[in-house]
Amino acid sequence: VPVAAGKISRQKTKSGTYILYVISRQYDPAKKHTVPVRAMIGKVSDEEGMMFPNEKFFEYFPETPLPELRPEAERSCTLMAGTFIAIEEVVNHYRLDELLVKHFGDRAGLVLDLASYMVVEGRNQGQYYPDYAYRHPLFSPGMRIYSDSTVSKFLSSVKDEQIAGFL
Template sequence: MFKDFLVSTPDEKGKITTQTRKTQAGKTVYVLYEIGRTYNAAKKYNVPHRVVIGKADPNDPEKMYPNEKYFEHFPQTVDKVEPTEENSLRSCALEIGSFIVIDK
C-alpha cells in the first residue's frame, strides 16, 4: 500500500534503481532498493535481490510515494515526510454536514 505523502528519493549510490511498467492509465515508475546479491557460480555473475520501496511522482522525479518497505529500510526518514494537500480524503457530504448542523 502506497502512502499519500511524498518523500525524497534516497540517494544511495548503486543501490537505487527504477523500473517502468505500462499500466492502463499510462506508465508507472517504481523505485527499487537493492538489499543483497547472490553469486551464481554456473553463470559467473551476481544476481541482485531488490524490493520495491515506492512509486515515483510523475510531476517531480526526485520525489516518490513510499510504501511499508521504505520505512523498514530507511527508518531515519520518518520525521522528514511532506504531506500532500492535493486531494482531500473527506467527501463533500461530510464537509457540508457539519455546516448544516451548526446552521440549525
C-alpha cells in the same frame, strides 16, 4: 529518491516507474555471475528526483525525516458535500451548534465533525478521521483538520457533565 551508489535502480512498468533497492547479491552458479536481491521501496512521482515511499523504504532508510503530509489544512480538490449539507440542515433546525458551544466551547465544531464522520463512514476509529476530514466539509472553524492524536486527546478529556448537559 535516496542516493546510494550502486544500490538504487528503476523499473518502468505500465503503471509508472518504481524504485528498487539492492539488499544483497547472490551468486548464481548456473549463470556464473551475481544476481541482485532487490526490494521495491517506492514509486517515482511527477516531481523530478522525488518518490512516494512505501513501508519497505522506512525499513532500509529509517533515519530519513518525513515531510509533514498536511502542514496546514489543505483540502482535497473535490469535497463530498452532500451529507454535510443534510447534516447542517439538521444542526441549524435544532440549533445543535448553540447547545454544543455551551457545553464544549471552541471544540463544538470538532464534536459535529466527529458525529458527521461516524454517520457518514459508519465507523468510530479516530485514526481514520483525518482522511475523512480531507475529503469532506467540516464544521470546525476554518475547516481545520485535526490529527488523530488530537481527536483522541479531546475524546479522553470530555467529561460526563458535558455529555449530560448537552443531552
